[in-house]
Amino acid sequence: MLYREAGDFKTSYAKDQQTFPIAFDRWGYFITVAFAFLVVPFLINDYWVNAVVLPFLIYSVAAIGLNILTGYCGQVSLGTGGFMAVGAFSAYKLMTAFPELSMIIVILLSGGVTAFVGILFGLPSLRIKGFYLAVATLAAQFFLVWMFNKFPWFYNYSASGQISAPERSVFGFAVTGANVTPAVSYLFCLCFVFVLAWVARNLTRGANGRKWMAIRDMDIAAEIIGVDPLKTKLTAFGVSSFYIGIAGALLFAIYLGAAEVGEAFDISKSFLVLFMIIIGGLGSIFGSFAGAAFMVLMPVLLKNIMVGYLGWPTDLASHFQFVIVGGLIVIFLILEPHGFAQLWRLAKEKLRLWPFPH
Amino acid sequence: MKLTKLAAAAVAASIAATPVLADLVFPSLDYRTGPYAANGIPFADGYADYFTLVNARDGGIGGVAAKVIACETGYNTEKGVECYESTKGEGALVYQPLSTGITYQLIPKATADGIPVHSMGYGRTSAANGKVFSNIFNYPANYWNGASHAVNHAIADSGGDISGKTIALVYHNSAYGKEPIRTLEELSKKHGFKLSLLAVDHPGQEQKSQWLQIRREKPDYVFMWGWGVMNQVAIQEAANIRYPMDKFVGIWWSGSENDVLPAGDGANGYKALAMHNVGSDFPVFDDIKKYVVDAGKAAGAGDQVGTVLYNRGMYAAMLAVEAAKTAQEIHGTADITPAMMRDGMEALVIDEAKMTALGMPNFGPTFSVSCENHGGPGLGAISQWDASAKKWSLISGFEPSDNEIINALIAEDSAAFAAENNIAEGCK
Numbered sequence: 001m002l003y004r005e006a007g008d009f010k011t012s013y014a015k016d017q018q019t020f021p022i023a024f025d026r027w028g029y030f031i032t033v034a035f036a037f038l039v040v041p042f043l044i045n046d047y048w049v050n051a052v053v054l055p056f057l058i059y060s061v062a063a064i065g066l067n068i069l070t071g072y073c074g075q076v077s078l079g080t081g082g083f084m085a086v087g088a089f090s091a092y093k094l095m096t097a098f099p100e101l102s103m104i105i106v107i108l109l110s111g112g113v114t115a116f117v118g119i120l121f122g123l124p125s126l127r128i129k130g131f132y133l134a135v136a137t138l139a140a141q142f143f144l145v146w147m148f149n150k151f152p153w154f155y156n157y158s159a160s161g162q163i164s165a166p167e168r169s170v171f172g173f174a175v176t177g178a179n180v181t182p183a184v185s186y187l188f189c190l191c192f193v194f195v196l197a198w199v200a201r202n203l204t205r206g207a208n209g210r211k212w213m214a215i216r217d218m219d220i221a222a223e224i225i226g227v228d229p230l231k232t233k234l235t236a237f238g239v240s241s242f243y244i245g246i247a248g249a250l251l252f253a254i255y256l257g258a259a260e261v262g263e264a265f266d267i268s269k270s271f272l273v274l275f276m277i278i279i280g281g282l283g284s285i286f287g288s289f290a291g292a293a294f295m296v297l298m299p300v301l302l303k304n305i306m307v308g309y310l311g312w313p314t315d316l317a318s319h320f321q322f323v324i325v326g327g328l329i330v331i332f333l334i335l336e337p338h339g340f341a342q343l344w345r346l347a348k349e350k351l352r353l354w355p356f357p358h
Numbered sequence: 359m360k361l362t363k364l365a366a367a368a369v370a371a372s373i374a375a376t377p378v379l380a381d382l383v384f385p386s387l388d389y390r391t392g393p394y395a396a397n398g399i400p401f402a403d404g405y406a407d408y409f410t411l412v413n414a415r416d417g418g419i420g421g422v423a424a425k426v427i428a429c430e431t432g433y434n435t436e437k438g439v440e441c442y443e444s445t446k447g448e449g450a451l452v453y454q455p456l457s458t459g460i461t462y463q464l465i466p467k468a469t470a471d472g473i474p475v476h477s478m479g480y481g482r483t484s485a486a487n488g489k490v491f492s493n494i495f496n497y498p499a500n501y502w503n504g505a506s507h508a509v510n511h512a513i514a515d516s517g518g519d520i521s522g523k524t525i526a527l528v529y530h531n532s533a534y535g536k537e538p539i540r541t542l543e544e545l546s547k548k549h550g551f552k553l554s555l556l557a558v559d560h561p562g563q564e565q566k567s568q569w570l571q572i573r574r575e576k577p578d579y580v581f582m583w584g585w586g587v588m589n590q591v592a593i594q595e596a597a598n599i600r601y602p603m604d605k606f607v608g609i610w611w612s613g614s615e616n617d618v619l620p621a622g623d624g625a626n627g628y629k630a631l632a633m634h635n636v637g638s639d640f641p642v643f644d645d646i647k648k649y650v651v652d653a654g655k656a657a658g659a660g661d662q663v664g665t666v667l668y669n670r671g672m673y674a675a676m677l678a679v680e681a682a683k684t685a686q687e688i689h690g691t692a693d694i695t696p697a698m699m700r701d702g703m704e705a706l707v708i709d710e711a712k713m714t715a716l717g718m719p720n721f722g723p724t725f726s727v728s729c730e731n732h733g734g735p736g737l738g739a740i741s742q743w744d745a746s747a748k749k750w751s752l753i754s755g756f757e758p759s760d761n762e763i764i765n766a767l768i769a770e771d772s773a774a775f776a777a778e779n780n781i782a783e784g785c786k
Contacts, residue, residue: 047447051440096778149531149557159540159771160482160533162462166778177779178466256435258462260533262560263435300440303430313658314430315390315399 003351019201025348036190041183049182054255056296057189058247063276063288064200065243070274071282072204073236074216075125079137081269082144083241085261086114087248089154092163095176095253096156103170107192107249114245115238117144122237126230129219141270148261164258176253185254192250196243201285203239212236213283244273279332281341290340298325381425382418382694384409384678385445387455390658392432393561394586396616397667399658401456402428404671406657407650411642412679414649419682420692433586435459442467451699452476452678458534461494466779469493474700478674479504479610479633483537484771486733488704489783491772495703497677497734498725499633499759501583501609502767505538506759507631507738508607509545512579515605521550526577528568528584528592531557535583538609542581544763562588569595582608589617597624604629607740613750614666618743626745629753631738634673634722636750638664642672642717666741666750673722681706704729723756729785733768736761 003024010016020026044053062080069075090110094101121140125133148154155163167177173184203209211232214222223229252259259265272295280291299321306317336343350357388402389395409424418424427448429441438460442453453468453475455461461481468475474493477485483502485494513520527542529535539555546553554577556568562584569592572580580601584592589612596606604627608617613630646663650656662668685694685702694702707726713719723737737756744751776783 047443050443055436158774159484159537160458160462161536162459162533164462164466164778167780178470256439256463257466258459259435260459260462262532263459266560303440307429313390314388314428315395315658318391318430318432 003348003354005352019205033194036194037187041187044182044186046182049186050255052297052300053186054189056293057186057193058250058255059273059276059292059296060289061193061196061250062244062247062273063280063292064197064285065240065247066273067277067280067282067284067288068200068204068212068243069236069240071277071284071287072209072216073212073233073240075122075233075236076130076134077137077240078134078267078270078274079121079140079144080244080273081265081267082141083114083118083244084248084251084269085144085148085265086117086241087111087245088252088259088265089148089163089261090114090245091249091253092156092165093154095166095168099166099168103168103175103188103253106168107246107253110249111242111246114248115242118237118241118244119234122234122241125233125237138267138270141267145261145265148265160260162258162260163252165253168253176257178257180254189250189254192246196246197285197289200243204285208232208235208239216283275329277339279329279339281339284339284341286344287339287341290344294340295325298328381423382451382682383425383427383445383449384675385427385429385441385448385450385453387429387431387438387441387445387453387457387460389431389433389456391430392434392586393563394433396590397586397611397614398433398456400614400616400662400665400667401671401674403656403658403660403662404668404673405454405675406671407646407655407663407668408672408675408679410650410655410657411646412675414653414655415645419679420686422692424679424682431455431457431460433457433459435463438463446471446473449696451682451694451696452703454478454674454678456480458482458537459532462533465491465494471696472700473696474703476674476678476703478670478677480534482775483733484768484775486731486768487772488729488732489772489785490776490781491732493700495727495732497706497727497732498708498723499610499736499738500733501537502541502764503733503736503738503759504609504631505541505581506545506736506764507740507757508579508581508609509542509549509551510757510759511607511629511740511754512551513549516578520578522552523579524552524554524575524577525579525581526554526556526572526575528556528558528565528572528580528582530562530584530588531559534585534611538581538583540767541764544767545760548760548763558584558588558592561586563591565591565595569599569601572596572601573599578605580606582606582612584608584612584617589614590620593618593625593628594621596628597621603627604742607631610670610738613741613743615748615750616665616667618745619748623745625743628743630741630743630750632666632741632750632752633738634669635720636666636669636741636752638669640718640721642721645717646672669721676716676718677706677708680708680712703727704732736764 008023020029066080069077087110090113091106094106124136155161165176167174174180175188211227214227215232276291276295281287302321306312386405389398406426409426413423427445431438431441458480461477464475477496479499483500485491485496542553558565608630610631610633618625681703684705685698686692688701689698709724713721725734736759739752739756740754741750742753
């Protein structure tokens with residue numbers, strides 16, 4: 001009824017190409033963005049920001065980053081944790097070396113450093129594919145974590161190897177450190193997420209995105225039609241690592257405040273982000289958000305239900321959490337191998353016909 | 359999308375339902391799952407049981423019931439943040455995170471929120487300087503004291519001179535394991551021993567190469583900063599290469615029954631530091647049996663009573679209760695706030711009379727806390743494992759550490775933290 005193309009006339013090419021061709025979707029998107037920017041900051045409190053919203057936003061950025069590499073360009077990566085560590089440690093080094101630098105620049109530069117490292121580790125992708133590339137990126141994961149543990153320069157020779165974010169501000173508002181208000185840290189991350197998701201969406205449907213997808217679908221055919229595999233694969237590694245580096249920097253500076261490379265950025269982080277994009281949907285920006293929401297919110301939700309409402313012992317609840325989240329992942333992958341993004345697509349198809357499906 | 363909305367709604371609903379602030383709330387950020395569970399469970403049981411005892415026997419602290427809110431962290435810093443945020447709104451008086459990583463994270467947060475943190479024998483060592491770390495306490499002893507105790511023991515064991523000998527440190531490759539390195543380096547300069555560092559990565563199940571190196575280098579002493587499954591593996595590996603167990607000294611976190619039992623007789627003679635007494639020959643355990651275990655209120659499976667880490671959890675709870683009592687006396691109200699609790703912790707005095715009255719005579723060292731010193735006196739003892747009797751026993755008294763070196767390091771590290779975070783040193 002409401003959800004339909006009919007009556008929504010496109011009179012220019014720009015309108016014809018827009019991300020949300022259906023008016024209902026478009027309005028939904030505008031309302032969501034307005035709600036996120038204008039309403040949520042006034043409602044949000046410490047618990048919501050630190051336990052639910054910040055991890056969701058930050059993991060969304062990481063998932064978009066990995067989705068560009070794996071979902072759009074077809075290069076499997078298990079080095080996400082290591083690249084996030086690069087972002088976190090660059091942010092730390094920049095924050096302590098240049099205290100006057102605005103946090104926005106620090107975060108962007110950390111992304112840039114990570115992009116460079118990502119391109120470096122992306123070089124083998126020109127020779128190896130599939131599982132073999134996964135192993136090469138796995139090496140990146142272990143090498144980077146080892147490196148940040150081994151050389152004290154990275155953690156400013158502190159006794160413990162722990163990095164802690166000192167207080168830094170943007171436009172006079174503290175965004176890192178202890179005196180952050182929930183609304184500020186929320187808005188700071190939200191701005192990054194909004195801009196990065198917007199850029200990612202437009203990158204992936206432009207020339208670059210088409211090249212990535214051509215390489216993903218069949219690299220030899222892509223080469224024949226004139227796609228340069230070197231440039232294409234390396235831009236995918238670069239852009240993807242830029243996103244992941246920003247996620248790592250935000251995770252350390254805004255969310256955790258202190259991090260330890262072996263604990264915060266170990267291999268399980270790589271798998272977590274990989275699960276997010278598999279469950280959310282490979283090759284979809286919406287899927288990245290949905291996957292991140294599922295993997296971040298589900299454990300918190302289950303914990304609150306089992307411990308908070310049912311009063312179960314914490315260890316039992318924690319074990320059950322593994323069982324339930326694991327079971328749900330298996331069920332989802334059997335029922336819908338293309339993830340939440342495909343479910344959402346199907347739901348939209350059905351909605352177009354509703355209530356007269358015949 | 360539907361699911362996430364549902365999730366958000368349910369999370370929202372469960373947060374709205376916060377209980378009334380009537381009890382004195384002591385959150386327990388424990389871990390009963392994951393690679394560190396073997397050590398996390400007894401500590402959590404001891405911590406919870408002591409509060410149950412205080413409620414059942416004394417009718418609470420100063421007449422107000424104590425309430426323990428357990429939150430599972432799995433030794434994971436992100437879950438630690440969630441636990442902190444979800445419990446602080448319920449009026450949490452003091453945090454006991456039992457993880458150096460989580461402690462580091464809570465230091466700025468808890469200080470800004472005005473809630474004290476008690477990282478007993480772990481966490482950031484330089485928090486002993488209360489002039490910089492106003493809300494962080496690490497009495498009665500810290501890692502650097504521990505490093506010094508271990509060296510002192512090695513010196514005594516080798517007849518007063520350790521120069522030219524080698525000490526290998528097998529450590530958990532994390533903030534926790536790295537803490538003692540600086541102190542040991544200073545001590546090696548002072549006493550002339552050679553220090554060899556062997557890192558073991560999380561979680562510590564793979565240590566073959568480290569112990570191969572020990573077998574080749576044959577260090578005179580091996581020290582260990584391990585936790586969780588790493589302890590069991592290290593002790594087993596040491597037994598496999600037939601390293602003399604009485605030259606193998608663990609920190610107090612590497613010396614519980616769970617760590618030595620899997621190695622069987624091979625672990626006989628293994629030594630570990632202790633910051634409090636071991637065993638269950640104290641009157642307080644009769645009370646625990648009567649009021650907690652027999653009443654069916656024991657936390658967990660109830661089978662940990664009297665083990666080393668159970669005692670440590672109980673000791674931590676005892677110190678928290680005594681600090682709460684002190685706070686009640688200072689402020690003349692039974693219903694204390696976190697800020698009052700902080701004052702109570704800073705004015706805490708533990709003497710023999712107090713411990714005897716609590717049924718814990720000679721359970722730990724006597725000490726008092728002050729603003730200048732949040733770390734206590736740093737006394738420590740050496741305990742040794744007897745595999746045939748399956749018992750730990752103290753083989754020394756509570757002795758002082760080399761405070762000259764440690765205090766200099768604490769001053770240096772806390773000054774660096776103060777400079778990084780623009781904190782003016784001073785007492786409140």
